[in-house]
Amino acid sequence: MATDFFKNKKITVFGLGLHGGGAGTVKFLASQGAKIIVTDIKTKEQLADSLEKLKGLKNVEYILGQHRREDFTKADMVIKTPAAPWNNKHIKLALENNIPVEVDSSLFFKLCKNPIIGITGTKGKTTTATIIYEILKLAGKNPVKVGVGQVSVLDRLEKLKKDSVAVFELSSWRLAALGRIKQSPPIAVLSNIFPDHLNYYQSMESYVKDKKNIFLYQDPKDWLITNDDDDNLRSIVKEAESRIIKYSKLPIKNGRSIFTEDGAIYLNNGVDIKKIISLEDLKVRGKHNIGNIMAAVGAAYAYGVEISKIREAARNFKGIAHRLELAGEIRGVKFYNDTAATIPEAVISALDSFTQPVILIAGGTDKNLDYSRLSKAIIRKAKGLVLLKGSGTEKLVREIRKNLPEEEKDEEFKIVDSMDKAVEIAYRSAEAGDIILLSPGAASFELFLNEFDRGDKFKEAVKNLVK
Numbered sequence: 001m002a003t004d005f006f007k008n009k010k011i012t013v014f015g016l017g018l019h020g021g022g023a024g025t026v027k028f029l030a031s032q033g034a035k036i037i038v039t040d041i042k043t044k045e046q047l048a049d050s051l052e053k054l055k056g057l058k059n060v061e062y063i064l065g066q067h068r069r070e071d072f073t074k075a076d077m078v079i080k081t082p083a084a085p086w087n088n089k090h091i092k093l094a095l096e097n098n099i100p101v102e103v104d105s106s107l108f109f110k111l112c113k114n115p116i117i118g119i120t121g122t123k124g125k126t127t128t129a130t131i132i133y134e135i136l137k138l139a140g141k142n143p144v145k146v147g148v149g150q151v152s153v154l155d156r157l158e159k160l161k162k163d164s165v166a167v168f169e170l171s172s173w174r175l176a177a178l179g180r181i182k183q184s185p186p187i188a189v190l191s192n193i194f195p196d197h198l199n200y201y202q203s204m205e206s207y208v209k210d211k212k213n214i215f216l217y218q219d220p221k222d223w224l225i226t227n228d229d230d231d232n233l234r235s236i237v238k239e240a241e242s243r244i245i246k247y248s249k250l251p252i253k254n255g256r257s258i259f260t261e262d263g264a265i266y267l268n269n270g271v272d273i274k275k276i277i278s279l280e281d282l283k284v285r286g287k288h289n290i291g292n293i294m295a296a297v298g299a300a301y302a303y304g305v306e307i308s309k310i311r312e313a314a315r316n317f318k319g320i321a322h323r324l325e326l327a328g329e330i331r332g333v334k335f336y337n338d339t340a341a342t343i344p345e346a347v348i349s350a351l352d353s354f355t356q357p358v359i360l361i362a363g364g365t366d367k368n369l370d371y372s373r374l375s376k377a378i379i380r381k382a383k384g385l386v387l388l389k390g391s392g393t394e395k396l397v398r399e400i401r402k403n404l405p406e407e408e409k410d411e412e413f414k415i416v417d418s419m420d421k422a423v424e425i426a427y428r429s430a431e432a433g434d435i436i437l438l439s440p441g442a443a444s445f446e447l448f449l450n451e452f453d454r455g456d457k458f459k460e461a462v463k464n465l466v467k
Contacts, residue, residue, distance in 0.1 A: 001110040003157070006032035012071045014090060015081025016040045016050050018449050023053045024152020025079055025104050030057045031158065037071050039063040073097045079104065082173035085200065103177035104153035105170065108146065110181065114160050116146075117299055118184070120170045120214045121191030121227075123346045124292045127284075128191055129169040130320050131296035135313040136165060139305045143167050147174065149320070150452060165303065172197065172210040179213040186222045187302050188214045188242070189295050193232045194345045198368035208236065218242035225298035227291060228252065245302060247294035249287075258294040258301075265294055265314075267301060274307060277314050284319045286353035288346075293317070322455040324350060328462040332432025335423075335462045338439035339455030342367070344374035347441040351381040358435045359384035359426045361458070363393030363415070364442030374441055375399035384429050386422045387415045392442035417447065419454065423461035 011034045016022035022038075029036050036059060040047060043065045054060065063071060072078060072094040078101045080091055086101075094101050109116070119129040129148045136143035146156045146168040153168075160166065168185065170178070178184065193211055201207040215224045218241060226237050228246035237244060247258035257268045258276075265276040276297055279290065293314050300310050319325065325337040338350045342364075351358060360382040369392075378385060378400060385400075387393045393415060401409050416422050426436045438458045440451075448454040 001107075003032050003111060006034040008033060008035065009076040010035045010037070010074070012037045012039060012075040012078045012094075014039055014067075014072075014078055015084055016042070016047055017081055017083075018047065018050055019452075020050075020053075020150045020152045021104055021147070022081060023050045024155040026054055026057065026060060027152075028154035028157065029079075030060060031155075034059065036060045037063060037075065039067050039071050041065065041067065069093065072099065075099055077102060079107065082171060082177070083200070086176070103174060105147070105168075105174035106177040106181050106183075108153050108157065108166075108168070109178060109183045109185075111154075111157055112160070112166060114164050114166055115187070115303075116166045116168050116185040117187040117189070117303065118168045118170045118214055119189040119191070119295075119299070120172070120175060120211060121189070122194040122196045123341075123343060123349075124191050124288060124295075125169050125171075125189075126340065127289065127320060127323055128189060128292045128295045128299075129167050131293055131314070131317050132189075132299045133167045134317055135296060135300040135305055135310055136167065136303070138313045138316075139300070139309040141165055141303070141305070147171075149322075170214060172201075172207055175213040176210040179210065179216070182217050184213060184215055184217040184222070186218065187225070187299055188218065188223065189225045189299050190214050190233060190237070191227050191291065191295050192230045193236070194343055195369055196343050196367065199366065208232070212236060212239065215240045215242060223299075223302035225295055225302065227295070228257075229291070243302075245298040247291065247298055249290070258298050260290065260294070265290070265297065267297060267307065269301070276307065277311050281315050282317075283315075284317060285324050286349060288349040288353075289319070289324075322452060324353065325455075327459045330427070330462070330465055333427065333430045333434050333436060335436045335458075336438065337455045337458050338437060339444070339451045339458060341439040341441060342443055342451055344369060344371055344441045347374055347439045348377045350437060350439040351377055354435050354437070356433055356435050357383040357431075358437050359386070359430055361386045361388065361422045361426055361436065361438045362440050362442070363387035363396055364390040364440045364447070364454075365445045366390070366392035366395055367443050369442075371396045371399040371441070372402075375403050379403055383434065384426065385413065386426045387413055388419070388422055388440065388447060389415055389417045390442060390446045396441070419447075419457040420461045420464065423458065423465065427465055
């Protein structure tokens with residue numbers, strides 16, 4: 001496919017959203033001369049931030065607060081938001097009328113002429129993608145972020161130069177679209193698989209099926225970087241036909257691998273074992289981030305980056321926003337924003353990254369996940385707990401009560417309906433040397449626009465404490 005395909009075509013963009021992907025799609029289509037219908041069930045007021053980014057674009061009609069039948073039956077193409085399921089009645093209507101339906105990821109793969117490094121995993125993919133980007137940038141490889149965090153997708157095509165490489169963070173939803181066109185990135189990172197989005201997927205098996213598209217269509221000359229410490233992945237990657245680089249917290253002396261030993265990260269290229277960096281030289285917090293760095297080392301090595309550049313970038317990496325981000329310190333109390341922790345396993349990793357007493361702010365919207373392990377970790381590790389109101393919170397409270405001693409089972413939980421209240425209550429119970437950690441383990445939609453809005457509200461609330 002060539003970009004001139006879109007000129008004068010009538011394209012329906014199904015779902016503008018607030019994460020940036022929809023706005024990026026509209027910008028790209030407008031630059032290609034398409035006639036665009038943007039339809040979203042949200043209202044103009046709810047979509048104000050996204051609409052502001054599109055101000056002044058020509059040939060764009062907005063149908064908001066509703067969806068019209070004709071926008072799915074009288075179009076040359078429908079581009080759906082990644083999160084809309086393929087059995088959505090509007091998508092089915094388009095397909096029944098022989099209207100092609102795409103996602104930004106499938107179109108990007110069809111249009112992109114540059115190498116693509118794809119990154120997926122239930123947790124850590126944004127951090128891993130960012131480290132890969134930083135390594136490639138330092139090495140002069142002219143990387144472009146695609147879909148990383150809140151970075152959009154299709155409008156990134158114009159950022160690519162002849163020598164660029166696309167670093168593409170791929171959710172299970174975007175990978176589902178790649179499965180439909182039978183394409184995988186030539187360099188793929190698969191970091192872990194935990195239960196997630198089970199309010200969307202009917203089973204864990206269907207979630208895993210989408211994740212596998214990161215490597216299913218690779219050739220034998222392609223590369224797959226995979227976490228050998230993940231039991232699920234060890235079984236899954238047996239289906240891969242590509243060259244595999246394993247990474248692990250334990251030594252792997254046979255074959256290509258990245259591993260830790262004697263307090264350092266090593267690269268085994270299949271012939272020699274070379275030290276990359278001492279763990280004490282890393283600036284990021286948490287054992288899970290060691291895994292993210294090892295994954296990034298593997299991807300950079302597969303792309304041909306010199307070890308000296310990999311080492312330098314790993315040493316300089318300081319983490320990213322919304323992932324164990326230090327949001328401030330007041331009278332010896334430190335505040336960490338880990339709003340991107342939307343599954344229980346991510347909260348457990350965050351709690352385990354601190355030796356200091358932790359007052360945890362958690363809870364939110366249920367994604368049909370199991371909170372049994374998290375409830376035990378909270379009882380074991382958290383000095384205090386403040387909960388944000390939501391369907392997931394109610395579920396978490398029930399699990400915690402099950403594991404409390406009999407005399408504490410009727411204890412009242414602090415459940416609030418705003419971030420300001422949560423931060424204020426947590427700070428009132430804190431002492432110098434304590435950590436106040438926002439790490440929700442749930443989605444955000446009952447109280448916030450999205451998880452990034454939740455993190456921003458946390459940082460604002462911390463600032464307001466000193467006013």
